[in-house]
Amino acid sequence: MVASVTSLGRNGLYDWMIQRVSAVVLAAYSVFIIGYLALTPELTYEAWSGLFAGTCMRIFSLLALLCLGAHAWVGLWTISTDYMKATGVRFIFQAACGVVMFAYVAWGILVIWGL
Amino acid sequence: MSRLRTLNYDAIVIGGGGAGMRAALQLTESGVKTACITKVFPTRSHTVSAQGGITCAIASADPNDDWRWHMYDTVKGSDYIGDQDAIEYMCSVGPQAVFELDHMGLPFSRTEEGRIYQRPFGGQSKGPDDPTQASRTCAAADRTGHALLHALYQGNLKGGTTFLNEWYAVDLVKNQKGDVVGVIAICIETGETVYVKAKATVMATGGAGRIFQSTTNALINTGDGSGMALRAGFPAQDMEMWQFHPTGIYGAGTLVTEGCRGEGGYLINSEGERFMERYAPNAKDLAGRDVVARSMVLEILEGRGCGPDKDHVLLKLDHLGEETLNLRLPGICELSKTFAHVDPVKAPVPVVPTCHYMMGGIPTTIGGEAITQDANGVDQIVNGLYACGEAACVSVHGANRLGGNSLLDLVVFGRAAGLQIEKSIREGISHDDASESDIEMSLSRLDRLNSSTSGESMAEVKAELQKTMQLYFGVFREGESMQKGLKLLDELGERIKNVHLEDKSNAFNTARIEALELENLYEVAYATAVSAEERKESRGAHARNDFTERDDENWLKHSIYFPNEKRVGKRDVNFAPKTVEAFPPKVRSY
């Protein structure tokens, strides 16, 4: 019904689902990390880097990272279409968000996989 | 040509209520270039306030129901001055019109079989030989009018009708031959005045209940169509016949549907007595509306009214139980809490007879063509002018309308007018163009108002008019007091000619519209007064203390009021239905 859409899922339902699913993943990740921090009395560098050395944890972290990127993109895209009525301003803002989001995700991957 | 912009259509419909939108839909669907001119957005029209339902023999509640029984009830209800050919038409094509509404999406309440729910309403029987109460009123809870109006608007959106929303029709434009060739209209938003030219002009402007002080009618019910027709010199029929609805909420005037009594509610006086058992032993609270309204007034006059001033009676509903009330009468519960501060589940609702419906109007054929009479009293069709709905007098309601028949009237005759115009246009109608001076003539009223520098206050004169009508032309009438009322109306007429419009701005100037409406109210009020004084008998809603009996010898007739001479003539009632025997006049008892 509303044409020329540049959201992530290319339609409202997928955007909406992406936001919900990514929120669940981020919540799970946060709970896990907080739980780990609370239940580990002496947090050493070795323990911390050991945690992230496991493949499962790396996949979980990567998933959370991608979810964060998607979640933030959909959210910021939505906000920009709410409040930025000038197309130029909105385009620059969205482009900047896209670049930042990509940079963080790429950098995150480097960090997680220790490349 | 003139100083005005001209819009050109084949047909224009003035009024966006039930009748107007049904006519517009018919015309648009058949390819006639049509515009619907409406002074409020269509879903704000007064049809929205209809509650109880649309009466029609669709044989849902009773598989053996027969439209002829409905016809008999309507003829009897009209106190025998309803035209039987028109009533026959309405009752026989009614089912088709109702099914069309369902197909259009109207959310009717349903029976277990999945059919449309029908409830009992006043004056319904199973034919001349069986006075058993019938259930013939198709309902969408107690919001039938709202559901119907929205369904019709939706149908028109689907059909692609052109609407001129918030445009106000000021006066008819006539050519030199006296044919109607369009209207002068104001776009309320911008204030622009336009000549809307048309081969067919349909008056679907509704009633004029606002001539009375106390009315169930919306503030917009100012008889604009009747006013325009009268000013253009066309006659109005049966204008003395005004229905007072038995149950308007005391004080506020808002309507409480007859469906309340249909669902089992009843009226009680200060002694807690169900007094309708005395006045109508058989039908009781579901007798004709005129009968119930008069009985209520008599109870009050005899000192059995309720409240500190003993000036109303009570409608008892609490015995129906909360569940039924919420299912069948949810809107009534809301209205009653808001306007009477009473919860019908717990306590009875204070009610009083309140002006509700104009049975009279522009006389028309079944196809909506306006009728006038020549010097010899022979019917003549007015070229170019049509009417349907409450503004018209076909006449299916005669001296008293039955509950649920108004919505049926709207859709059946809105559709019929559309069909008739479509046929006429296909056969090729053309009128002479209006000349510059013809248009100027129709602008004179507006020009006077726009150039007024001092004069009467609109609000004051209007209040005075409403008070006069309420006092001298209410439920009970009497010759001498009506003559007094007429004299007052004459004086008011002079004052109305002198109403001053203070605010001359263009954008959404509601003061200008209200001043124009006032003149329409006055035309209708005056026609009512003269006709009421002239009909020297009591029939249907017209009850005179000085002529208490029905006089079939002299008055089994329509009254027809000619505005130019301010004269009332008589017009024959039709007793020649096409497919059934006519129902001869009988004593009317319930």
Next chain:
Amino acid sequence: MLVSIYRYNPEKDQTPFMEDINIDIPEGKDLMVLDVLHLLKEKDSSVAYRRSCREGVCGSDGLNMNGKNGLACITPLSDVVKKDKLVIRPLPGLPVIRDLVVDMSMFYKQYEKIKPFLINDTPAPAIERLQSPEDREKLDGLYECILCACCSTACPSFWWNPDKFVGPSGLLQAYRFLADSRDTAQDERLADLDDPFSVFRCRGIMNCVSVCPKGLNPTKAIGHIRNMLMQRST
């Protein structure tokens, strides 16, 4: 009582302003806000507002009264007046034509967008299309909408995107047709609502529910639409 009313006449005023007028309220009567407007208009005939049925069913007189949207004709003074003062403004978020009269074309356009009419391609029967009482019950709480725009003009999402977000009123009607067992265009209707704006701009703020003069719940209807969209796509 002090009435502070929003005034703007495009032919006279450069900018809108609030006008304070003292009104004598008859004692012992709980007037509706619409009655107060009538009293005002008797004093100053240039005050413009819409009104019709004066009983809360036509939806003409949606206004903002002491900060809350509602219908003037069924809002008693006792419900809204604070400290003997009543502030009356037009519905927020729509262009003002004059005084309390707003231009509702954007609102109507959204209503028209959802195809607010029954679509059924099967040949119509000679009688009504049958519908069980249970199926009919699904329309309760939906068809009663009076298009007064109180909800949509109280909705921040509608304020930001009145051209793209259908708004609570339109969506309530969209669901009214989606839920009608007589309608056969469900898939087509859902396909039309699938973009990021039409439905999904609803953030569940629920201002619509809190102001609806008919006590309807657009947020719930929007939830139903979302579920239907999900069922259709997954």
